[in-house]
Amino acid sequence: MFTNIINKSILSHYKQNQNLCAGLRNFAPEYRTTLAPHTCRNFCALFSSHGKPIRLVNKNNNSKNQYYKYSNSAGMKDYKQFCFNDYDVIGFDLDATLLRYNLSEMLPLEYECLRHFLVDVKKYPKILLKCKLNCEFLQKGLILDGERGNVLKLGQETEILRATHGTKLLTEEEIINIYGEKRQWSVATEFFQDIVTNWNGPLTKQFRMLPDCFDTPAAMLFAQIIDFLDDEAKTENKCPPDVYNIWPDVRESLMHTFARENFSNGQSLYFNALRAEPERYILHTSDKVLQWLKTLRASGKAVFLITGSNIDFANFTASYALGNDWQKLFDSVVCYARKPIFFTSERPYLKVKDLDEVAGSEISTDAEISLNTVYSQGNWLQLKAALAKKLCKSPDEVRCLYMGDNFAQDVYAPTAIKSCNIDTIGLSEELLVEDNYTSWNYEYSNVLQSAFWGSYFCTDKPTYWSSIIKKYAKLCVPLIDTIADSDLNRVFCSYNTDGYFPEPPLTLEKQVK
Structure with a gap:
């Protein structure tokens, strides 16, 4: 059933060990048996020790639930295993x-709800309602630098991998000019040193993390408003603001849209839409x-x-x-x-x-x-x-x-x-x-x-x-x-x-x- 690319010495060793045979069946659903969790780990260790990559392919069924492959470039002992x-x-x-959720429907709904709050309640210009949602600009995990009007994507050391001012992509030189040679924003770096302690702390007045699909449309709206302010300043022959003050309003729109009391009182366009058409979302x-x-x-x-x-x-x-x-x-x-x-x-x-x-x-x-x-x-x-x-x-x-x-x-x-x-x-x-x-x-x-x-x-x-x-x-x-x-x-x-x-x-x- 399976074609195994395994050298002969490994195969010989494998056949001599019944526990490892059972381990292969555990990886291969066609041959699966009830096994103790350590069995499969022993199997992994065997092939790791021989320094050969292994690829197991079920030729009769290559669907996602039947496909397994292993490589030991780092040694199987370093791989994560779970039972x-x-x-x-x-x-x-x-x-x-x-x-x-149906993200094709959910993300546009969230965007609509956020900007309607800004226009209807915070009295932002109605031209904001003519903007279009560009899903290319959305991604989970982005960071908002509220005072500078920037959207940031961070690397594993909190270094800035990519950034925009409004919707405009910043160059490498611009990122360094703003955030320094290390390409780090001190506020974000401090926040991520202890996410739990800083979750509702004072840093959140300058900083917003967008960790899931409920938050991501806020990045688009925030960036579009920054563009409006910059264009307005340019039209009036003025310099862009030194400090942007729109983040508190965008934050308020998020809080209103998802406020827990607003599901029962009908004050959230978001909750009202889901309640009216749950099958859509x-x-x-x-x-x-x-x-x-x-x-x-x-x-x-x-x-x-x-x-x-x-x-x-x-x-x-x-x-x-x-x-x-x-x-x-x-x-x-x-x-x-x-x-x-x-x-x-x-x-x-x-x-x-x-x-x-x-x-x-x-x-x-x-x-x-x-x-x-x-x-x-x-x-x-x-x-x-x-x-x-x-x-x-x-x-x-x-x-x-x-x-x-x-x-x-x-x-x-x-x-x-x-x-x-x-x-x-x-x-x-x-x-x-x-x-x-x-x-x-x-x-x-x-x-x-x-x-x-x-x-x-x-x-x-x-x-x-x-x-x-x-x-x-x-x-x-x-x-x-x-x-x-x-x-x-x-x-x-x-x-x-x-x-x-x-x-x-x-x-x-x-x-x-």
Whole structure:
């Protein structure tokens, strides 16, 4: 069934070791058996020691779920490997993780909502409504330098890889003139030294990170307004402003659009649009993923959901994507968690009734919280204690895993904060616009691929976010479906030291070589 490019000495060694034969079956779904997680790791180590690359190709089925390849350019011992049965407690983010959005519709909607707020409420010129959204300008993870009117893309050492003033691309010389020879903005560098501590601190008055699809249209709007101000100054024969003061207004438009109270009171154009046409913006979660969630719980694992959405909005989106009984998929659901602070704070949990927080229902941080219950706010330590108790283990004994798409909130924070003791998996649909993923026929390439900014993972050099993936994530996958395997003993082995599965982004792979 499989053609293996393996030299004869390796093949001879391989045939003599039955555990390693089983390991190959674990990699090859056609021959998969139930295996202990270490089996596959032994298999990896064998081929690493022989210094030969291995390529396994299923000639009868070359679909994305049946394709595996391994290279040992760095030694298999350095590759990231992962198995769900290594964990007792498994958690998920909701948006862009267990449920996905139609980005071709969602991004334009967000852009419309933000600029209408600026025109209708902040009284910006109506000409702003005539601007067009250029999705080439959008990319997750960009940074706004509010006072200078610049949009920045950062490298792994927070150096500026690419930058614009408004929508105008800055030259190398202009970047150095503004930010110095090291091409670093001190505010951003300080922020990223401790993302969690600085998350809601004073630096955010000058600085804005756009970490997910809910924020990215703000970069386009911000840049277009800068262009307006510069053009206006030029028309009047004036110099452009020394300091731009529009960021607070753009920030206010974001806060209004996604303010949790505005789902129920009808004051957000964004929430109103989703409620009117959920089928236009929200995708149904696959039956494969839903069954897998049930398998996780049936296997004896504790399964939880932590989302930043308020309970009413979370219930609306999850009911559409996961089904009306979505809460039964989890042992615990936490809404309005306010990540990443959730992982460090001692905020009390609030009880929920009729899709709203119950005033005065705070649960002491010393008390136990109940399972099979939806809470609001809260903290990680209490949740972990409750889930550990269900498993008849102490909190220090349980191994925990969390999966999400926001690399600051869902990958960096849980892993970097050692007291949390959580491993993480990052999800990035940006993998699907890479050249080596074209066979996946990704439907949102037209809005997620940016020739202007380059690859999300590497623009001449690895990006800051690719460094977060490498350092903090066990794996990075394009979709939750990629790893939703009913065989919980399956070992997922990346063939790269950064942990991308099933393949690393081609742009990053080329740069490393």
